[in-house]
Amino acid sequence: MNADEKQLVDWLADMNEEEALALAKRMLFDDGKDPLRVLELCRNAMDIVGKRFEEGEYFLPELVLAGEMLETIGALAKPLIKHAPGQEPKKLGRVLIGTVHGDLHDIGKNIVSFMLDINGFEVKDIGIDVPVARFIEEIDTYRPDVVALSGFLTLAFDSMKETIAVFEEKGVRDKLKIMIGGGQIDETVRAYTRADAFGVNAVEAVNLCKKWLGAAA
Amino acid sequence: MSDNSAVQAAYDQRWQRILDCVALKQPDRMPVAFFATFWLAKYGNISCKQLMYDYEKTREIAERAVLEFDPDTYSTLVLATASGRALEAIGFKQVQWPGHGVGDDQPYQYLDREYMKPEEYDDFIFDPTGYYLHTYLPRVATAFEGFEGLPKFPGLHYFRLVAGMRAFAKPSVRAALERVIKAAEEVERFSGHHLAFTERMTSLGYPCTSAVTAIAPYDFIADYFRGARGMMTDIYRRKEKVLELLDKCSVFLLKQAVATARSSGNPVIFIPVHWAPDAFMSDKQFREFWWPSCRKLLMGIIDAGLIPMPLWEADCTKRLEIIRDVPPGKCIYWFERTDMVKAFEVLGDVVALRGNLSPSMMTTGTPAQVDAAVKHLVDKVWAKGGKLILDTAFGLPDETPVENVRAMFDAARKYTG
Numbered sequence: 001m002n003a004d005e006k007q008l009v010d011w012l013a014d015m016n017e018e019e020a021l022a023l024a025k026r027m028l029f030d031d032g033k034d035p036l037r038v039l040e041l042c043r044n045a046m047d048i049v050g051k052r053f054e055e056g057e058y059f060l061p062e063l064v065l066a067g068e069m070l071e072t073i074g075a076l077a078k079p080l081i082k083h084a085p086g087q088e089p090k091k092l093g094r095v096l097i098g099t100v101h102g103d104l105h106d107i108g109k110n111i112v113s114f115m116l117d118i119n120g121f122e123v124k125d126i127g128i129d130v131p132v133a134r135f136i137e138e139i140d141t142y143r144p145d146v147v148a149l150s151g152f153l154t155l156a157f158d159s160m161k162e163t164i165a166v167f168e169e170k171g172v173r174d175k176l177k178i179m180i181g182g183g184q185i186d187e188t189v190r191a192y193t194r195a196d197a198f199g200v201n202a203v204e205a206v207n208l209c210k211k212w213l214g215a216a217a
Numbered sequence: 218m219s220d221n222s223a224v225q226a227a228y229d230q231r232w233q234r235i236l237d238c239v240a241l242k243q244p245d246r247m248p249v250a251f252f253a254t255f256w257l258a259k260y261g262n263i264s265c266k267q268l269m270y271d272y273e274k275t276r277e278i279a280e281r282a283v284l285e286f287d288p289d290t291y292s293t294l295v296l297a298t299a300s301g302r303a304l305e306a307i308g309f310k311q312v313q314w315p316g317h318g319v320g321d322d323q324p325y326q327y328l329d330r331e332y333m334k335p336e337e338y339d340d341f342i343f344d345p346t347g348y349y350l351h352t353y354l355p356r357v358a359t360a361f362e363g364f365e366g367l368p369k370f371p372g373l374h375y376f377r378l379v380a381g382m383r384a385f386a387k388p389s390v391r392a393a394l395e396r397v398i399k400a401a402e403e404v405e406r407f408s409g410h411h412l413a414f415t416e417r418m419t420s421l422g423y424p425c426t427s428a429v430t431a432i433a434p435y436d437f438i439a440d441y442f443r444g445a446r447g448m449m450t451d452i453y454r455r456k457e458k459v460l461e462l463l464d465k466c467s468v469f470l471l472k473q474a475v476a477t478a479r480s481s482g483n484p485v486i487f488i489p490v491h492w493a494p495d496a497f498m499s500d501k502q503f504r505e506f507w508w509p510s511c512r513k514l515l516m517g518i519i520d521a522g523l524i525p526m527p528l529w530e531a532d533c534t535k536r537l538e539i540i541r542d543v544p545p546g547k548c549i550y551w552f553e554r555t556d557m558v559k560a561f562e563v564l565g566d567v568v569a570l571r572g573n574l575s576p577s578m579m580t581t582g583t584p585a586q587v588d589a590a591v592k593h594l595v596d597k598v599w600a601k602g603g604k605l606i607l608d609t610a611f612g613l614p615d616e617t618p619v620e621n622v623r624a625m626f627d628a629a630r631k632y633t634g
Contacts, residue, residue, distance in 0.1 A: 015453055017453065017454065057499070058499070059496065059497060059498045059499050059502070060449055060496065060497050060498065061449040061450070061452055061453065061498060061502065064445075064446055064449045064450055065449070065450050065453050068446075068450060102319070102320070102323050103326070104313060104318070104319070104326045104328065105326070105329070106329070107329055107445045107446070110446075129319075153324070153326070153615075154576050154580055154614035154615060154616055155323065155324070155615060155616060157577065157580055157581065157616065158616060183531060184576050184577060185577075186575070186577050188575070188577035188578060188581060188582070189577045189581070192577070192581045200496070201496060
């Protein structure tokens, strides 16, 4: 890692947004840096952000700001990428995520979605108030490895339970890992809904997926 | 004792239990609170939509529930539920409610969105009323659409003032004013039912402890103006503006809370707290952005002779030492997921405590588990001198089986008289 590269990682990890974005633009547009390398540096920075989150130094504002910085750099870098056939970066696995029916909340779900995305998972976010039938359709066509059910209200307990029960009825339950999350979710709710696991934050969601899909956490 | 004086005595006795807890004195028994919103639909076997739209039915169910559980204090059961017609009348866009974005049997839900753009901080700070009239109100409720055309009042003077009134002749402004007047009539009916219910409860001997609400300045801006994502990034991108607006808001939010409490005659000011939890920001951010303006609000309420009752949502264990910085015997701190035993250890000599039977246990557990959870709080907090007002974590979860609510009240009586 040269000095510029290290500087970009540090600025991103330290939340120096203006400096980081200016440097990323210079690397991409003036220095002709390989956009894949710039994105790799972003991922390195996010690893540091995730670690600081787990260590209690960073909280939601840093996850959200880091996510927005990466979104901006990603939008600049992606049009510059020229993939040779077969060279698309390999994803760690597919995650289908949505807020269960009856619940319109999405702050937590959105943070989990982008944290999974930048940690190398292919994520399909099917929004809020998702009917059970929609989850089934998506499981049939998208074939996710993990289904993530989100919910903030207490009504989500029953929606999650019902959603997972239908997965069981339709015979798709055993092909999936299911994780749940949201403001009121705890072990009691996990047992009630028969999900495989619950997480209390986005980094826990990433670690659960990494564990299930055999990637190093 | 006549019926009237017996009811008055019962009211006074219940109220005194709450006041004793606030003053850190031992009440004659542990007070138990009944705080519900859409649980009433389950209890009354009607839909959430009916609860929101049928004033009389909602009042009848709410009264039946209070009489069955015989609590020491109850919440604004009508005000917090029967708002359907009022929301419809003003065309409220920040909430989805039955028939307007959610199903008939679902509670209303708030939509977290960006209701104030990042470049609008200066407008809001310079002239909050002007910002409300021209920008915010039309953005959040259809009745106000057209207010963008109102005159800009500051600066109008002499004949410029006379000419400035032309704006009221614009068809869009006139239509908006007509809609607002019509909406206000429905809001007046809604408020009338709330007040009549409160008077009825008073006449039956039950005091209310959430009649007046206020909001922490940070939560006010985060929830109702900038949205979660906007606020979380603003503390990095426009820190000075955030601090300036927090300072400004703490003044008008305090004035509004005190004035409302004084006119209601009820001293307790309920402050649902959304953005304080441990997981939401660092200790440093909490001390810099969240706590100072909230403390200013709490102290202003206390200085006005009133009682702030923040409901600290989620887990605020790491904040306990910081929020301890209030004068003793003046506040009720209601905790949602913070371990109440820990809260008692840190705050027991400073504030009354309220809460906090777990939502997952209340909704999916058995009456025996509810009984055990009440006993745990009694043994570990109340019996050790904690001034605890027993309640659920943030009011009864809508799905709570009725037998679990009965178990909560029965256990409180069984273990503390």
